[in-house]
Amino acid sequence: MTMTIKENVKDKIDPRAIPLILLLTIIEFELFTxxxxxxxxxxxxxxxxxxxxxxxxxxGTYFLLRLMNRFPKQNFLQYIPxxxxxxxxxxxxxxxxxxxxxxxxxxxKNTAEVNQVFFLEKTPLLIPIFLIAIGAxxxxxxxxxxxxxxxxxxSPVFLIPILLAILLTLSEIEIRNFFPILANGITPVLxxxxxxxxxxxxxxxxxxxxxxLADTNKxxxxxxxxxxxxxxxxxxxxxxxxxxxxxxxxxxxLWPAFAMMSIxxxxxxxxxxxxxxxxxxxxxxxxxxxxxxxYLLSYGIIQVFKISHKKTVIYVMALITILAIMLVPDxxxxxxxxxxxxxxxxxxxxxxxxxxxxxxxxxKKGEYL
Amino acid sequence: xxxxxxxxxxILLGILITPACWDTKDINNRAYVSSIAIDEAAGATLGQENxxxxxxxxxxxxxxxxxxxxxxxxxxxxxxxxxxxxxxETIERAFDVLQTTISRPLTLSxxxxxxxxERMADDIKKICSYFEKHPEVARRLRLIFVRExxxxxxxxxxxxxxxxxxxxxxxxxxxxxNIASSTFKPFxxxxxxxxxxxxxxxxxxxxxxNNETLVRTGSAIFNDWKLVGWLDGEETRKASLxxxxxxxxxxxxxxxQGIFTYKVDKKNSKIIPEVQNGNLSFKFRLKxxxxxxxxxxxxxxxxxxxxxxxxxxxxxxVIAGDVDEAxxxxxxxxxxxxxxxxxxxxxxxxxxxxxxxxxxxFPTVPIETDIEVKISRFGIAK
Numbered sequence: 184m185t186m187t188i189k190e191n192v193k194d195k196i197d198p199r200a201i202p203l204i205l206l207l208t209i210i211e212f213e214l215f216t217x218x219x220x221x222x223x224x225x226x227x228x229x230x231x232x233x234x235x236x237x238x239x240x241x242x243g244t245y246f247l248l249r250l251m252n253r254f255p256k257q258n259f260l261q262y263i264p265x266x267x268x269x270x271x272x273x274x275x276x277x278x279x280x281x282x283x284x285x286x287x288x289x290x291x292k293n294t295a296e297v298n299q300v301f302f303l304e305k306t307p308l309l310i311p312i313f314l315i316a317i318g319a320x321x322x323x324x325x326x327x328x329x330x331x332x333x334x335x336x337x338s339p340v341f342l343i344p345i346l347l348a349i350l351l352t353l354s355e356i357e358i359r360n361f362f363p364i365l366a367n368g369i370t371p372v373l374x375x376x377x378x379x380x381x382x383x384x385x386x387x388x389x390x391x392x393x394x395x396l397a398d399t400n401k402x403x404x405x406x407x408x409x410x411x412x413x414x415x416x417x418x419x420x421x422x423x424x425x426x427x428x429x430x431x432x433x434x435x436x437l438w439p440a441f442a443m444m445s446i447x448x449x450x451x452x453x454x455x456x457x458x459x460x461x462x463x464x465x466x467x468x469x470x471x472x473x474x475x476x477x478y479l480l481s482y483g484i485i486q487v488f489k490i491s492h493k494k495t496v497i498y499v500m501a502l503i504t505i506l507a508i509m510l511v512p513d514x515x516x517x518x519x520x521x522x523x524x525x526x527x528x529x530x531x532x533x534x535x536x537x538x539x540x541x542x543x544x545x546x547k548k549g550e551y552l
Numbered sequence: 553x554x555x556x557x558x559x560x561x562x563i564l565l566g567i568l569i570t571p572a573c574w575d576t577k578d579i580n581n582r583a584y585v586s587s588i589a590i591d592e593a594a595g596a597t598l599g600q601e602n603x604x605x606x607x608x609x610x611x612x613x614x615x616x617x618x619x620x621x622x623x624x625x626x627x628x629x630x631x632x633x634x635x636x637x638x639x640x641e642t643i644e645r646a647f648d649v650l651q652t653t654i655s656r657p658l659t660l661s662x663x664x665x666x667x668x669x670e671r672m673a674d675d676i677k678k679i680c681s682y683f684e685k686h687p688e689v690a691r692r693l694r695l696i697f698v699r700e701x702x703x704x705x706x707x708x709x710x711x712x713x714x715x716x717x718x719x720x721x722x723x724x725x726x727x728x729x730n731i732a733s734s735t736f737k738p739f740x741x742x743x744x745x746x747x748x749x750x751x752x753x754x755x756x757x758x759x760x761x762n763n764e765t766l767v768r769t770g771s772a773i774f775n776d777w778k779l780v781g782w783l784d785g786e787e788t789r790k791a792s793l794x795x796x797x798x799x800x801x802x803x804x805x806x807x808x809q810g811i812f813t814y815k816v817d818k819k820n821s822k823i824i825p826e827v828q829n830g831n832l833s834f835k836f837r838l839k840x841x842x843x844x845x846x847x848x849x850x851x852x853x854x855x856x857x858x859x860x861x862x863x864x865x866x867x868x869x870v871i872a873g874d875v876d877e878a879x880x881x882x883x884x885x886x887x888x889x890x891x892x893x894x895x896x897x898x899x900x901x902x903x904x905x906x907x908x909x910x911x912x913x914f915p916t917v918p919i920e921t922d923i924e925v926k927i928s929r930f931g932i933a934k
Contacts, residue, residue: 300687305574317563360744362899431747432740435684445690446740450726455662456690 196331198401201392202409203338204331207471209385209413210464211290219439220522221382221421225375227430228365230422232372236379237414243380243533244410247389248403250540253549255399259390259536260483266543275535276487279387282524282531283480286384287473287504289521291316292511294469297438301458309505316501319474323481323497327395330474341467348460349419351447356426379417381525386410386532388475437514477501580616583656586633586718587612587665589703590679592672593639607672609646610637610704612718613654614662633716635707643682660688664718666695666739667703667758673772673779677751680743693739694725697772699759699782706758709766717766724768725756732792732801733785735771745892750911751777754791754890775888783881790878793838793871794891796821802845803874805866810850814867814927816842825897827904833918834893836879840871840923844930854930868925875921889914 225232254262260279264272294315295308303311322330365372389406393399424439427446436442444458481497490496511517543549589610618632636653640646651658668679683689698706711720729736735756737745745753755772769785783791792799801816818841826833844854844863852859882891894914898905 303575307574314563321559321563357741359895359899362895363902366898366902428740429744429748432744435747442691442740446692446738448692458690 195397196328196392196395198396198398198405200331200335201402201405202412203334204388204392205386205406205409206413206416207334207338207341207468208388208475209383209472210416210468211293211385211472219437219518220525221375221379222424222430222433222439224378225371226367227361227363227425228367228372229375229425229430230361230418231365232375232379233414233418233421235372236376237418239376239380239533240383240386240414241407241410243383243537244386244389244406246533246537246540247386248406250536250543251390251393251402252399253540253543255393255396255550258394258486259387259539260486262543262549263539266539266546266548273487276483278535279531280480280483280487282527283476283483284500284504284507285520285524285527287476287480287500288507288511289517289524290469290473290476291505292508292517293521294473295508296514296517297465301441301462308508312505312508315470315473316505319470319477320497320501322474323478324494327391327478327482330471330478331395333474334471337467337471341464344460345416345464348444348457349423351449351457351460352423352427352443355443355446356423357429358426360426360429377529378525380533381528382417383413383532384524384528385472385475387536388479390536391479477504480504581656582659583613583654584616584659584662585611586614586662586716587667587707587721588663589667589669589698589707590643590672591669591702591704606641606675607643607646608637608639608702608704609643609650610635610707611647611650611658612707612716613658614716618715631711631716633718635704637704643679660686661690663689663693665721666693667706668695668697669701669703670697670699670779672703673697673755673774674777676746676755676774676779677777680739683739684743691738691740694722694756695737695739695742696721696725696756696758696768697779699757699770699772701760701763705760705763706766709760709764712766720766721758721768724758724766730798730800732789732799734769735788746774746777749889749892749894751775752888752890754783757782773886773888773890775886780888781886787878787881790874791881791891793819793875794821794823794836794878801840803867803870805863805870807852807862807866808850810852811846811848812844812852812863812866813846814842814863814870814925815845816840818842823891823893823896825893825900827901832897832904832908832913833920834896835920835922836875837922838871838875838924839926840867841926841928844927860927860930864925864927867927868923871925872921872923875923879919879921883915883917883919887911887915893917893919 221229221232221236250259260276263275266272267275291312295312298311299306299308322333389402392402396402420440424433424443427443428436428439432442433439440461441458444461445456447457448455477497477500481493481500484490484500485493485496511520591608591610593606593608612633612635614633636650638646638649638653640649647658666679666683668676672679680695683693696706706721707717709717711717714720714723725736735754737754737756742753742755752775755774756768757770757772758766758768759770761767767785769788771783771788771791772779773781773783789801792801798818801819803814803816805812805814820839822837824835824837826835852863854860854863879891882888889910894905894910
């Protein structure tokens with residue numbers, strides 16, 4: 184059965200799966216290998232920025248849930264015309280398509296670069312990307328529920344190596360790397376916290392979950408638990424990176440988490456390269472993030488423009504976003520674009536949904552009036 | 553169903569075959585570099601006289617076949633590795649030349665030790681840049697500076713207990729974590745300290761005693777990313793008192809015509825910055841605990857608490873002398889804050905620290921020491 188984004192599907196998902204959905208959807212290279220820009224801005228106080236940013240993210244999530252709860256049988260793109268009016272809603276929808284499309288391209292670009300740097304040096308950039316995309320397209324054509332089932336099945340392979348990596352690195356922390364605290368005042372921490380919140384791209388998936396939930400009220404607790412877990416994971420990653428590498432080394436690294444893992448050593452242990460522990464979760468994280476974003480983009484277009492050839496749209500969107508990586512000339516430009524995209528994320532993840540909620544309350548739209 | 557199966561098989565085939573077309577990485581067909589020595593090049597080689605060669609790169613490459621065959625260990629002159637040297641304008645160019653002398657692709661994914669000769673130590677920033685950027689190199693790499701000799705001389709020595717010299721050096725650095733007379737600092741920690749302290753830090757050192765015996769002792773002193781001097785094993789032992797961690801340290805003291813050896817196996821140290829009336833000073837507090845291991849000449853009855861008290865006072869003085877000597881070396885002789893006094897001040901009062909020219913201030917700051925010695929054991933004989 185092919186399911187579309189707007190159907191009030193019969194195959195409901197268990198709200199308890201939401202933490203996993205969020206975890207695997209939001210984590211990808213940038214956040215998991217640790218948000219580089221947060222380090223640049225907040226320095227050795229990045230762990231404080233993560234704590235504070237975590238509060239912003241949780242608050243944002245709460246408002247997203249409130250919005251979802253007002254329209255329990257519809258998704259975001261379905262109800263925005265009622266709130267904003269059709270012309271503005273169309274512009275907002277187009278903005279989201281651009282946001283998701285560019286995010287997909289940046290994801291493909293980063294995946295391609297990481298793949299080339301660490302694994303397949305001589306393989307043409309597009310080959311592994313096409314392979315990942317074929318898998319993602321296949322999954323997406325079956326709709327959102329199979330993506331969630333995939334997330335549920337694959338999550339142990341994702342979580343166990345991450346927990347193992349954390350356990351292995353804990354003993355390497357040097358407390359002195361965290362001092363002095365707040366040497367540059369609170370402003371960099373506040374800026375870092377905002378940027379940190381911007382790295383939670385994929386959080387907007389909450390707004391598209393309602394058609395798949397039997398009771399949206401039951402989604403609050405697991406969603407907030409999921410966000411709490413994600414924040415904790417990001418906080419631990421940031422703390423580990425600073426504690427082990429030191430802020431000066433961290434700011435020199437493109438992928439600090441990989442550098443951190445390459446410090447681990449267990450004398451006498453047959454394996455040497457523990458970076459492999461991150462490789463599998465990263466690939467899974469990226470695959471899921473690509474799948475979910477491709478789903479949101481394709482099914483959003485299908486829904487807004489009422490297109491009947493669903494598979495064609497998915498294939499075309501995947502192809503366009505892959506080929507668009509050619510527009511990113513090199514990795515330096517990728518870093519620049521990703522920085523801009525993080526600021527855009529703050530608008531699309533928090534500002535627009537919260538504005539929509541405010542307007543819905545003011546205009547008395549949706550349920551729970 | 554048939555279409556799905558074909559689709560699945562095509563994906564599987566693609567995943568299995570396509571990347572391998574370009575990136576076959578069979579471990580049997582690679583040359584694994586276990587250690588690298590960087591020295592200053594003597595001049596142009598290989599007929600390229602016009603290029604100003606700067607780096608002489610020596611690589612120790614493991615011979616997997618010899619690792620499997622233990623009979624070679626019966627012949628002491630052999631190692632399970634080969635040593636190759638090449639020169640280049642940059643490290644990568646030297647590797648390009650090295651690659652032309654060997655039948656398998658050179659791989660740095662199992663690089664364990666990086667040795668830097670004394671004459672190249674001033675270029676450490678450039679050298680580190682290469683190894684930090686290289687995607688194959690793991691950060692657990694051990695960085696060792698070679699005193700007085702070329703670094704390649706270390707690679708050419710025969711391993712004593714291990715199969716190849718990198719393994720020997722790794723073993724030596726592992727045990728030196730607890731040995732006070734040598735500095736152990738992995739690549740990342742060294743870089744972190746250098747970056748945080750404006751190029752000031754101690755680096756791990758090694759040398760060849762009598763040009764033949766490999767010794768991992770002493771430390772290399774860096775200031776502004778340049779090598780400014782060395783601490784020998786004894787100086788490093790004294791300096792280690794000011795470093796955190798439980799480095800084992802041994803002291804000898806004389807009391808009433810008797811000579812006593814005190815081995816410290818536990819220590820707790822603290823550097824406390826104090827600013828009073830705009831005057832900066834530091835207090836260094838050290839608490840030690842250990843065992844009396846040897847007595848010569850007039851012996852003391854150690855089961856008597858009064859005698860232990862006397863020895864504790866004696867060793868407090870001995871240790872205070874060593875600490876003062878270590879501080880004097882840093883403040884007066886080298887004028888380099890490798891004990892991180894500045895960082896302690898920065899942690900406590902970063903605004904005050906920023907207002908100082910630490911390079912100028914450090915040599916003149918009064919440092920008071922407070923040593924407390926405990927002798928909790930005296931072996932299994934009185």
